[in-house]
Amino acid sequence: MVKQERAARTRRLLLQAAAEVFVQEGYARASLSTISGRAGVSNGALHFHFETKNLLAEAVEQCAAVTLRRIAATAEDAPGSALQCLVDATHQLMTGLQQDVVVRAGFELCDASGRRGDGLDLRREWQDWVEKMLAEAERRGDLAEGVTAADAATAVVTSTVGFEMLGSRDRAWVARETVSRFWELLLPRLSDPGVLGKLSARGTDSGESAQL
Amino acid sequence: MVKQERAARTRRLLLQAAAEVFVQEGYARASLSTISGRAGVSNGALHFHFETKNLLAEAVEQCAAVTLRRIAATAEDAPGSALQCLVDATHQLMTGLQQDVVVRAGFELCDASGRRGDGLDLRREWQDWVEKMLAEAERRGDLAEGVTAADAATAVVTSTVGFEMLGSRDRAWVARETVSRFWELLLPRLSDPGVLGKLSARGTDSGESAQL
Known part of the structure; x- marks a missing residue:
C-alpha cells in the first residue's frame, strides 16, 4: 500500500x-x-x-453531511412528486441512522455540549431540505387545501427529529415499518386527493438502503 | 428561619x-x-x-417528573375529550420546557451520556401517557375511521420529542403559536368528524401556564 x-x-x-x-x-x-x-x-x-477532538467531530459531521446530501439528491433525482421525494428520503435517512454510525454521530453532535460549532448542523440541513420539498409540493398544487408548506414542514421536521432521537435508544423507532405507518397517517392530511393515490408511504425504493 | x-x-x-x-x-x-x-x-x-452528581441529577429528574405528572393530571381533570386533554397537556409541557429549567433539564437528562439511569425516564413517561389518552379516545370512538391509537401515538410522541429537542436551541419551536398550528394540522386527521368541532387546537387553558 x-x-x-x-x-x-x-x-x-x-x-x-x-x-x-x-x-x-x-x-x-x-x-x-x-x-x-x-x-x-x-x-x-x-x-x-x-x-483536536473538535476537529475529529467536525470531520465526522462532514462525512455524515455528505451522506445526508446524497440521500436528498438521490430522492430528488428519482421520478415522482416532491412529496414522494420526502417520503423516500425520510426512509433512507432513518436507515442511515440505524446502519451507519457516522450518520448517527453526525446528528447527535449537533447538540453535544462542550463543543464549538463549526457552522455545520445536520438537523438544520435536513429542516431546510424538508422545507424546500414542501414549498415545491405547494407550488405544484400537490398539498391538500388549507395546508401550508410551513405547517407541513413543522410536522415533518419535528417528527423526524423525534424518530431520530427516540431511535438512538430503541431501533424500532427508525424501522421502515414504523416510518411507513407514520407516513400512512400523515399523507392523507398533507396531500391533495388527486396526488394521494400515486404516493407510496413505504417509499419507492423497495426497502433497499442503496446509496448509503 | x-x-x-x-x-x-x-x-x-x-x-x-x-x-x-x-x-x-x-x-x-x-x-x-x-x-x-x-x-x-x-x-x-x-x-x-x-x-454525587448522579444523585443531584436524579433529584432534578424527580422534580421534573412531579411537574409532568401534575400537567397530565390537570389535563385529565378538565372537562373535555381525551384528545382535548392531549392538546392541553402538550401546550402545558411546551410552556414548562420554555419557562422552567428543571423541566428542561429533566428531559435532557434522559439521554445524558455517562449517567447511570435510575429508571426514571421522562420521555418514556410522556409516551406512556400519550398512549393512554389515545387509547381512551379510540375506546370512546373519538378517533377518525382507519386511525389507530398506536399510529396516532407514534405521530404525537415523535413530534413532541422533536419540539422538545428543537426548542432547546430555539424557543420558537415550543411557542404556543407553533404548537397550535401543529395541532390544527394533525387534529382533522386524528379526530372523528363529529368530535373535531369541539376541539381547540390552541388548548382550553387560554394560554395561561397555571400549575407550573
Missing part, C-alpha cells in the same frame, strides 16, 4: 472509531486515546490526522 | 442551580463546584444534600 492510501485508510478507521465512541460515550466523555485504541492506530497517528 | 426550613431552601437552590448548569454545560461537563457556586452555597452544604 502506498503512503497516501495508507493515510486515507487510517483516516477512515479513525472517523469510524470516533463516531462509535461519540455515540457510546458522548462527545464530552470521549477520549482521543479510546478512539485511537478502537481504530487500532497510535496516538501519534491520530494527532497527525486530527489535532 | 428554623433549621429544617433552611435545609429545604438550600435544597431548592441547589436543584435550580444544577438544572441550569446541566442545561448550559451538559451533564458530563457540569462540575459540583460550579453548581454550588451558582446556588451560593458551600461545597460542604452541597455534599450534605447530594453525595
Whole structure:
C-alpha cells in the first residue's frame, strides 16, 4: 500500500472509531486515546490526522453531511412528486441512522455540549431540505387545501427529529415499518386527493438502503 | 428561619442551580463546584444534600417528573375529550420546557451520556401517557375511521420529542403559536368528524401556564 492510501485508510478507521465512541460515550466523555485504541492506530497517528477532538467531530459531521446530501439528491433525482421525494428520503435517512454510525454521530453532535460549532448542523440541513420539498409540493398544487408548506414542514421536521432521537435508544423507532405507518397517517392530511393515490408511504425504493 | 426550613431552601437552590448548569454545560461537563457556586452555597452544604452528581441529577429528574405528572393530571381533570386533554397537556409541557429549567433539564437528562439511569425516564413517561389518552379516545370512538391509537401515538410522541429537542436551541419551536398550528394540522386527521368541532387546537387553558 502506498503512503497516501495508507493515510486515507487510517483516516477512515479513525472517523469510524470516533463516531462509535461519540455515540457510546458522548462527545464530552470521549477520549482521543479510546478512539485511537478502537481504530487500532497510535496516538501519534491520530494527532497527525486530527489535532483536536473538535476537529475529529467536525470531520465526522462532514462525512455524515455528505451522506445526508446524497440521500436528498438521490430522492430528488428519482421520478415522482416532491412529496414522494420526502417520503423516500425520510426512509433512507432513518436507515442511515440505524446502519451507519457516522450518520448517527453526525446528528447527535449537533447538540453535544462542550463543543464549538463549526457552522455545520445536520438537523438544520435536513429542516431546510424538508422545507424546500414542501414549498415545491405547494407550488405544484400537490398539498391538500388549507395546508401550508410551513405547517407541513413543522410536522415533518419535528417528527423526524423525534424518530431520530427516540431511535438512538430503541431501533424500532427508525424501522421502515414504523416510518411507513407514520407516513400512512400523515399523507392523507398533507396531500391533495388527486396526488394521494400515486404516493407510496413505504417509499419507492423497495426497502433497499442503496446509496448509503 | 428554623433549621429544617433552611435545609429545604438550600435544597431548592441547589436543584435550580444544577438544572441550569446541566442545561448550559451538559451533564458530563457540569462540575459540583460550579453548581454550588451558582446556588451560593458551600461545597460542604452541597455534599450534605447530594453525595454525587448522579444523585443531584436524579433529584432534578424527580422534580421534573412531579411537574409532568401534575400537567397530565390537570389535563385529565378538565372537562373535555381525551384528545382535548392531549392538546392541553402538550401546550402545558411546551410552556414548562420554555419557562422552567428543571423541566428542561429533566428531559435532557434522559439521554445524558455517562449517567447511570435510575429508571426514571421522562420521555418514556410522556409516551406512556400519550398512549393512554389515545387509547381512551379510540375506546370512546373519538378517533377518525382507519386511525389507530398506536399510529396516532407514534405521530404525537415523535413530534413532541422533536419540539422538545428543537426548542432547546430555539424557543420558537415550543411557542404556543407553533404548537397550535401543529395541532390544527394533525387534529382533522386524528379526530372523528363529529368530535373535531369541539376541539381547540390552541388548548382550553387560554394560554395561561397555571400549575407550573
